[in-house]
Amino acid sequence: MTLNVKVFRFNPETDKVPRFDTFKIEEFPNMAVLDVVMNIQNYHDPTLAYRCSCRIGMCGSCAMYINGRPRLACRTQVSSLGTKDITIMPLPNLPIIRDLAVDMEPFFEKYKKIKPYLIPKQDLKEPVICKPDSGERELIDYMLECITCGACYGACTMVATDPHYLGPAALTRAYCLIADKRDAATRERLVIVEQSEGVWRCHTQFNCAEVCPKKIVPTQAIQQLKKRCVFKRLGLFRG
Amino acid sequence: MYTFKNRSQVWDTVGMWAWLFHRVTGLALVFYIILHIVLMGTSLLRGPETFNSVLGFLMGSTLFLILDLLLAAAVLYHGLNGIRILLFDIGIGFNRQKEIFWVLMAAGLVIYLFLLWRVLPEIF
Ligand code: HEM
Ligand code: SF4
Numbered sequence A: 001m002t003l004n005v006k007v008f009r010f011n012p013e014t015d016k017v018p019r020f021d022t023f024k025i026e027e028f029p030n031m032a033v034l035d036v037v038m039n040i041q042n043y044h045d046p047t048l049a050y051r052c053s054c055r056i057g058m059c060g061s062c063a064m065y066i067n068g069r070p071r072l073a074c075r076t077q078v079s080s081l082g083t084k085d086i087t088i089m090p091l092p093n094l095p096i097i098r099d100l101a102v103d104m105e106p107f108f109e110k111y112k113k114i115k116p117y118l119i120p121k122q123d124l125k126e127p128v129i130c131k132p133d134s135g136e137r138e139l140i141d142y143m144l145e146c147i148t149c150g151a152c153y154g155a156c157t158m159v160a161t162d163p164h165y166l167g168p169a170a171l172t173r174a175y176c177l178i179a180d181k182r183d184a185a186t187r188e189r190l191v192i193v194e195q196s197e198g199v200w201r202c203h204t205q206f207n208c209a210e211v212c213p214k215k216i217v218p219t220q221a222i223q224q225l226k227k228r229c230v231f232k233r234l235g236l237f238r239g
Numbered sequence B: 001m002y003t004f005k006n007r008s009q010v011w012d013t014v015g016m017w018a019w020l021f022h023r024v025t026g027l028a029l030v031f032y033i034i035l036h037i038v039l040m041g042t043s044l045l046r047g048p049e050t051f052n053s054v055l056g057f058l059m060g061s062t063l064f065l066i067l068d069l070l071l072a073a074a075v076l077y078h079g080l081n082g083i084r085i086l087l088f089d090i091g092i093g094f095n096r097q098k099e100i101f102w103v104l105m106a107a108g109l110v111i112y113l114f115l116l117w118r119v120l121p122e123i124f
């Protein structure tokens, strides 16, 4: 079967406006969209720029806007698209370096703002006990699967309309740390996420959850944070 | 240097349309409520005769009654999806958001059909 592939092309150094190039690519069994992109670069146009590394959905570098949604190119089977017409564009809401490669800097700048690392409590004598079956722990556990691919960031209309909104991934990370009993910087992080361009930009659109390759629901992490922000304002927040 | 972003949105999700309609109906309701208060307020201030004739004119107008049906649809949608959003705010339904949407929309359709059944004979 032949695939009709439309690829977004833009080189800010030489082009005034972007364009689409089309390629006819032979499909092979179990072909992923990343295979399509590599095939184009190997056999049709070596100047095509894109980013990838692991090819197994764990490095988070190959998120692209494929047939109307941000998806990991390496984890998206061509057969799952249900059509032979494939349109590949760069991940939305991030500056384009060239063609399909975007600059992830704004995404990670916001990630850094919430201090995405554990700041351990120093005064603990006993080990913290987090029961595996406590509801909160389960939320953290699956949310820690985030590979910072930015698919959620590229799918969110609130990110698209407000360049300063922290976005789903950074807020989900903030929640994982704020809900962590061993962490000492809970309040510090809450002060950052309680800003209007923190949790309050979320309008429960769920596009982030729809596109997350790890099936995370950032909307729920953000709700957990909103709850804590309200409790904090009311002077009822402990932790 | 980096002069361009892909501004494409995700259009094939329930949540996208639920959100978009919520905002559109919300803004329409604000617009309506301002119009409503200004019109009712000014005609009331001009005394009972003016008020009665304004209301009589509006209630006798088919176009106005059709607009009222649109208003009812907007309130119904905004209110029902508003319940969905409030469920999220109290921590319920994150893994069932689409199902909750369709259940509420089905309820809305039933209510709206009932409304049409009662109201349409009055208009025509
Ligand atoms: C029937 C009862 C109502 C309920 C349950 C309700 C519920 C809600 C909720 C939960 C939101 C937040 C949505 C979000 O986070 O994006 C909202 C937004 C909004 N509502 Fe209502 N609402 C109601 C009636 C009204 C009325 C009468 C008006 C107009 C005067 C109105 C105007 C708006 C506007 C302008 C927004 C902002 C839209 C947005 O954030 O996207 N609502 N409503
Ligand atoms: S939450 Fe999901 S979509 Fe967002 S960056 Fe993490 S893995 Fe990617």
Ligand code: FES
Residues within 6 Å of the ligand: A051, A052, A053, A054, A055, A056, A057, A058, A059, A060, A061, A062, A063, A072, A073, A074, A075
């Ligand atoms: S190449 Fe690593 S996630 Fe796709």
